[in-house]
Amino acid sequence: MKDFAELERKLGYEFKHKMLLSEALTHKSAKKPYNNERLEFLGDAVFDLIVGEFLFFKFQKHSEGELSKLRAALVSEKSFAQIALNLELGKYLFMSNAEENNDGRTKASILSDALEALIAAIYLEAGFEVAKRTALFLLETNFPHIDAIHLIKDYKTKLQEFTQSAMAQAPEYETLRAFGPDHKKQFEIALKLDGKEFARATAGSKK
Ligand code: MN
Numbered sequence: 125m126k127d128f129a130e131l132e133r134k135l136g137y138e139f140k141h142k143m144l145l146s147e148a149l150t151h152k153s154a155k156k157p158y159n160n161e162r163l164e165f166l167g168d169a170v171f172d173l174i175v176g177e178f179l180f181f182k183f184q185k186h187s188e189g190e191l192s193k194l195r196a197a198l199v200s201e202k203s204f205a206q207i208a209l210n211l212e213l214g215k216y217l218f219m220s221n222a223e224e225n226n227d228g229r230t231k232a233s234i235l236s237d238a239l240e241a242l243i244a245a246i247y248l249e250a251g252f253e254v255a256k257r258t259a260l261f262l263l264e265t266n267f268p269h270i271d272a273i274h275l276i277k278d279y280k281t282k283l284q285e286f287t288q289s290a291m292a293q294a295p296e297y298e299t300l301r302a303f304g305p306d307h308k309k310q311f312e313i314a315l316k317l318d319g320k321e322f323a324r325a326t327a328g329s330k331k
Pocket of ligand 1: 164168236237240
């Protein structure tokens with residue numbers, strides 16, 4: 125059996141049943157009588173509920189559509205693979221040599237599925253509250269600004285959709301100036317439509 129202590133420390137959770145942990149880390153290519161596919165199935169639903177509840181209370185003024193977009197950004201292969209990479213989950217996985225030679229330990233889909241399976245395993249042996257605490261800890265440490273980034277990106281998309289339909293053109297953004305120390309840079313950006321300045325704003329990010 126592999127030494128899981130380091131992984132458990134990073135997760136902030138120690139498994140009571142190491143067999144369950146082992147199952148969560150077993151890719152279907154491993155020649156074992158079990159694999160993490162069923163746990164992954166459950167973990168997907170567990171993550172949806174945890175993140176849905178989190179967003180529901182955190183963003184009390186957001187519409188269902190905005191909440192759905194945020195949840196889709198958080199409960200995604202991309203974001204889970206990112207978390208899994210930071211946990212170095214790949215090195216704990218059981219998989220066939222063929223899958224390993226096929227870069228299986230760094231493959232986004234395999235990493236993401238294993239993370240879902242892990243959360244399901246925690247849910248099964250410790251309950252929803254502990255699974256929630258673990259999942260939110262991982263999401264918040266990996267994506268401290270997820271709300272701002274995704275919502276602002278969304279505003280830019282919305283503005284573009286609006287100007288495309290109303291004026292048949294896309295907005296242009298011009299950086300007027302950047303100032304302040306490197307670690308606290310400020311940008312003054314002008315929004316232009318049809319070559320004319322429409323609005324300007326200053327913020328700590330160009331987004
Ligand atoms: Mn999955």
